[in-house]
Amino acid sequence: MSWYLKPKTRYLNLLELQLLHEFEKAGIYEDVAVAGHCNDKGIIFRTPHSSTNEVLATVKVALMPKGVAKYEHTGIHLGQHQLAAIILDHAQKHPSFSIGWGQRFSGCREVDGKVEAVSSGPNGEQWFRCDYLIGADGASSTVRKTLCIPFEGFTWKDRFVASNVYYDFEKYEGYSTATMIFDKNNWGVIARTGKPKEGLWRVAFGVTEEESASLDDPEFLLKKVQEKYEILFPGPRPLQYELQSANPYWAHQRVAREFRRGRVILCGDSAHSNNPIGGLGLTTGLLDAASLGNCLIRIISKGESNPDCLLQQYADVRRKAFIDYTNPTSIANKHRLMSDEPEEVKRRDQFFAKVNGDPEFLREMAHQMNEVLEDNFEN
Ligand SMILES: Cc1cc2nc3c(=O)[nH]c(=O)nc-3n(C[C@H](O)[C@H](O)[C@H](O)COP(=O)(O)OP(=O)(O)OC[C@H]3O[C@@H](n4cnc5c(N)ncnc54)[C@H](O)[C@@H]3O)c2cc1C
Missing domain, CATH: 3.30.9.30 (D-Amino Acid Oxidase; Chain A, domain 2)
Incomplete structure (x- = not known):
C-alpha cells in the first residue's frame, strides 16, 4: 500500500x-x-x-x-x-554554523568544564569536545536517556x-x-x-x-x-x-524531570511531549529554543558572569511553562473535543456563546494572540 x-x-x-x-x-x-x-x-x-x-x-x-x-x-x-528548510537556509548564512549529517549521538560525559560527546556515523565513531551540548533529539531522546533523566507523565x-x-x-x-x-x-x-x-x-x-x-x-x-x-x-x-x-x-503528556544537567541542556520534544490538538508541540519547542538561544548569546558573546544560574533559569522557566501552560492546555484541548461530561459540555457551550456573541471576548482573544514572549533572558 x-x-x-x-x-x-x-x-x-x-x-x-x-x-x-x-x-x-x-x-x-x-x-x-x-x-x-x-x-x-x-x-x-x-x-x-x-x-x-x-x-x-x-x-x-x-x-x-x-x-x-x-x-x-x-x-x-x-x-x-x-x-526546517527555512531555518537551515538562514543558519547556513552564518560563517560559524556547520552541520554533521548522518551522525547519531550515542553518549556524553562532562570532563574539566567541557562536554565530551560521541556519535556514530558512516565512518565509525567520532568524538567532540564542546562547551555545551543541547539535546534536541525528539521525544525518544538518547541525550535524555544517557543522563538517566525520567520522562514523567502518561501516554494516552x-x-x-x-x-x-x-x-x-x-x-x-x-x-x-x-x-x-x-x-x-x-x-x-x-x-x-x-x-x-x-x-x-x-x-x-x-x-x-x-x-x-x-x-x-x-x-x-x-x-x-x-x-x-x-x-x-x-x-x-x-x-x-x-x-x-x-x-x-x-500521544503523550510527558515532561523531563530536569531540563539541564550541568552543561547538557534539553530542548523541544526531548524535554516535553504533548498531544497535537491545538498545535502546541513544536511551538513550545521553538519557544524553548528562543529562550535558550538568548541565554547562550549572553554566555558566549556577552561574558555572562553566572552562566550556571542563567542556564538553570532557562531550565526552570521552560519546564514551568510546559507544566503550567502547555500540558494542561493540550489536555484540555483534547477533552474539549471529545468529552461528553456535563461539566465539560457546559464549559464548551459557554465558550461557544462567547465566541459567537461577545465582541469583548474576541478582543481578548485577539489581544492574547498579540502577546509576546515574556523574555526573562534578554538584555
Ligand atoms: C501528527 C502530528 C501533528 C503535529 N502537529 C503540530 C502542529 O500543528 N504544531 C506544532 O507546533 N506541533 C505539532 N506537532 C508536534 C511536533 O511535530 C513536535 O513537537 C516536533 O517535531 C518536535 O521537534 P523536535 O525538533 O524537538 O523533535 P523531532 O522533530 O522529533 O526531531 C528530533 C531530531 O533528532 C534526530 N535524532 C534523534 N535521535 C538522534 C540521535 N541519537 N542522534 C542524532 N540525532 C537524533 C531525529 O532524527 C530528528 O531529526 C505534531 C506532531 C504530530 C505527531
Whole structure:
C-alpha cells in the first residue's frame, strides 16, 4: 500500500503567535509567511457531518477588532519540513554554523568544564569536545536517556491518526481553513497544510482504546480512514478524494524531570511531549529554543558572569511553562473535543456563546494572540 508507506510528513499549524514574533526577531518570519498559508479566514467549531452537522461557533478573522492583534491571521499553516528548510537556509548564512549529517549521538560525559560527546556515523565513531551540548533529539531522546533523566507523565491509550488528503473542504458551507469537530467518538481536526493552490488538507481523528493496537495493520488503518472520512466529510456521496498518506500516533503528556544537567541542556520534544490538538508541540519547542538561544548569546558573546544560574533559569522557566501552560492546555484541548461530561459540555457551550456573541471576548482573544514572549533572558 504505497500511500501508507510514504514518509511521515508533519504539517504544522503555528497558532501560537508569540512564536511568530520570535520568527520576526530571528529574521525568518517573511520566509515562513511566504512558504505557508496565513489563515485569514478563521476557525470553525462544529459537529460531524454525519451526526447533527451543525456549526457551533465561528472565529472570523474579519470580525476580530482591528489594531488589537499584531497579525491579521489566526496562524500559519505549513509543513514541518518546509520550516526546517527555512531555518537551515538562514543558519547556513552564518560563517560559524556547520552541520554533521548522518551522525547519531550515542553518549556524553562532562570532563574539566567541557562536554565530551560521541556519535556514530558512516565512518565509525567520532568524538567532540564542546562547551555545551543541547539535546534536541525528539521525544525518544538518547541525550535524555544517557543522563538517566525520567520522562514523567502518561501516554494516552486512545491513539490518533493523522492523514493528508486532497479534498476541497472550503467549497462547503460550515468548513474553514481550520475546522475542529466536536464529538465523543468522531472528533476530528481538518486544516489546510499549506497554500490553497496545493489543495492538500490534514485530517486528524482518534480511534478507541480497543482499536488502537490494530492501527499498525495497514489494512485496518485504511479501513478506519475510509470509515472516518464518511463520517466527517461534507459533500456528495460517493466521496471523491485522493488520500496522500495516513499515519497512526501515540500521544503523550510527558515532561523531563530536569531540563539541564550541568552543561547538557534539553530542548523541544526531548524535554516535553504533548498531544497535537491545538498545535502546541513544536511551538513550545521553538519557544524553548528562543529562550535558550538568548541565554547562550549572553554566555558566549556577552561574558555572562553566572552562566550556571542563567542556564538553570532557562531550565526552570521552560519546564514551568510546559507544566503550567502547555500540558494542561493540550489536555484540555483534547477533552474539549471529545468529552461528553456535563461539566465539560457546559464549559464548551459557554465558550461557544462567547465566541459567537461577545465582541469583548474576541478582543481578548485577539489581544492574547498579540502577546509576546515574556523574555526573562534578554538584555
Ligand atoms: C501528527 C502530528 C501533528 C503535529 N502537529 C503540530 C502542529 O500543528 N504544531 C506544532 O507546533 N506541533 C505539532 N506537532 C508536534 C511536533 O511535530 C513536535 O513537537 C516536533 O517535531 C518536535 O521537534 P523536535 O525538533 O524537538 O523533535 P523531532 O522533530 O522529533 O526531531 C528530533 C531530531 O533528532 C534526530 N535524532 C534523534 N535521535 C538522534 C540521535 N541519537 N542522534 C542524532 N540525532 C537524533 C531525529 O532524527 C530528528 O531529526 C505534531 C506532531 C504530530 C505527531
